[in-house]
Amino acid sequence: MSMKNSTKSKNINSNQLNNIIKxxxxxxxxxxxxxxxxxxxxxxxxxxxxxxNLTCDHYVFNTYLYIILAxxxxxxxxxxxxxxxxxxxxxxxxxxxxxxxxxMVFIIYIILIFALTYALMTVNPTNIIAxxxxxxxxxxxxxxxxxxxxxxxxxxxxxxxxxxxxxxxTIVVGLLGYYNGDSIVTFNWNIYLNYALMILIAxxxxxxxxxxxxxxxxxxxxxxxxxxxxxxxxxxxANHKKLKxxxxxxxxxxxxxxxxxxxxxxxxxxxxIFQDLINILGRSQR
Numbered sequence: 603m604s605m606k607n608s609t610k611s612k613n614i615n616s617n618q619l620n621n622i623i624k625x626x627x628x629x630x631x632x633x634x635x636x637x638x639x640x641x642x643x644x645x646x647x648x649x650x651x652x653x654x655n656l657t658c659d660h661y662v663f664n665t666y667l668y669i670i671l672a673x674x675x676x677x678x679x680x681x682x683x684x685x686x687x688x689x690x691x692x693x694x695x696x697x698x699x700x701x702x703x704x705x706m707v708f709i710i711y712i713i714l715i716f717a718l719t720y721a722l723m724t725v726n727p728t729n730i731i732a733x734x735x736x737x738x739x740x741x742x743x744x745x746x747x748x749x750x751x752x753x754x755x756x757x758x759x760x761x762x763x764x765x766x767x768x769x770x771x772t773i774v775v776g777l778l779g780y781y782n783g784d785s786i787v788t789f790n791w792n793i794y795l796n797y798a799l800m801i802l803i804a805x806x807x808x809x810x811x812x813x814x815x816x817x818x819x820x821x822x823x824x825x826x827x828x829x830x831x832x833x834x835x836x837x838x839x840a841n842h843k844k845l846k847x848x849x850x851x852x853x854x855x856x857x858x859x860x861x862x863x864x865x866x867x868x869x870x871x872x873x874x875i876f877q878d879l880i881n882i883l884g885r886s887q888r
Contacts, residue, residue, distance in 0.1 A: 632681040639674045642667055646861075656727065656859050658852035662780075665845060668865035669872075672741050676873070679745035680752060689746055697750060705807060711747060712803065718743065719866070727860035737862035744873055751877045758884035768876040775835055776842045783843025792840050795833050802830060820885050827881035830874065838871040 650664040651657060683689050696707045718740045725733045755761035778786065806826060813819050845864065852859050 628681055628685045632678065632685065635674050635678050635681065639671060639678065642671045642674065646671065650859075650861060652854070656730070656861070658849075658854050658857060658859050661849035661852050661859060662845060664859070664861050665849075665864045665868075668861045669868055672737075672865055672869045673872070675738065675741045676745040676748070679742055680749060683749060689749060693746075693750055708807070714743060715740075722863050722866060727858045727863070733860070733862045737866060740866060741869075744870070748873060748877060751880050754884055755880040758880075758887055760880055760883040760887075764876055764879040764883055767879050768872060771835060771875055772838065772872055775839050779839040779842025780846050783839065783846065787840050787843050792837065795837050795840075798833055799830075802826065802833070824882055824885050827878040827885075831878040831882065834871045834874045834878065838868065838875070841868050841871060 646664065646667050649657075649660045649667070652659065697704065718736065722733070722736045722740060725736055727733055752761060755764060809822055809826070810819065813822055845868070848859075848864065851857060
C-alpha cells in the first residue's frame with residue numbers, strides 16, 4: 603500500500619531528504635539492532651532446533667522470535683539506508699517520474715510481493731538455508747518499500763506514535779486471536795478479506811484519475827488507509843488463531859514447522875498496519 607504516500611513523497615528533494623534521514627544516533631541505533639538480532643538468532647538456534655532438526659517445541663515462542671528478528675532486519679535495512687543512502691536515488695527516481703511511473707512501480711511491487719510470497723510458501727521447510735534466504739529477501743524488499751512511508755512519517759512527526767500504536771494493536775489483537783479466536787473468527791473470513799484487498803488495490807490504482815484536487819486526494823488516501831487498517835487488523839487476528847491451531851497440530855516426526863512462513867504471515871500485516879497508521883496520522887494533520 604506504499605503508493606498512497608507517493609503524492610507527498612515525490613516532492614522531496616535531496617536537501618529535505620538529508621534533513622529527514624540524518625541523525626547523530628543512527629549508528630548507535632544500527633549497532634543496537636545488530637546486537638539484539640544476534641541474541642535473537644542465538645535463541646532461535648537454541649529453541650527452534652533439536653538435534654540439528656527443526657522442532658515443534660516452543661512453536662509460538664519460536665514464531666515470535668522470528669517475528670522480532672524480521673522487524674529488526676527491516677529496521678536494520680532502513681537504518682543502513684539512513685546512514686549510507688543506498689536506496690535513496692532509486693526511490694527518488696521512482697517517485698519523481700509522474701503518475702505513470704508511480705503506477706508501474708506499484709504494480710511491479712505487487713507482482714514481486716506475490717512472487718516472493720509464493721516462493722516462501724512452496725519451498726520445503728526442511729531446506730533451512732533456502733527458506734531462510736527467501737524469507738530474508740522478502741524482508742529486505744519490504745524494508746525498501748516502506749522507506750518512503752517512513753520519510754513521510756518523519757516529515758509529519760508521527761513515526762513514534764504510529765510505532766507505539768502498532769505495538770499496542772499487535773499485542774491486543776494477537777492475544778484476542780490466540781485465546782479467543784475460536785469464538786471471534788467463526789468462519790474463514792480470510793477469503794473475503796483478501797478479495798476486499800484486491801478491490802482496494804484496484805481502487806488505489808484507478809481512484810486518483812477521478813480526483814482533481816490535492817485536498818480530495820488527501821481525503822481519499824485517509825479513507826483508503828482506514829479501510830486497509832481494518833482489513834489488516836482482522837487478518838492479524840485470524841493469523842493468531844491459525845498460529846495456535848498450527849502449534850497444536852505440530853508434532854515432531856510428523857510435521858516440519860515452517861517458522862519463516864508462519865512469521866512472515868504476521869509480519870506483513872504488522873508492517874501494513876504501521877504504514878496505514880502513518881498515513882492516517884500524518885495526513886489528518888493537514
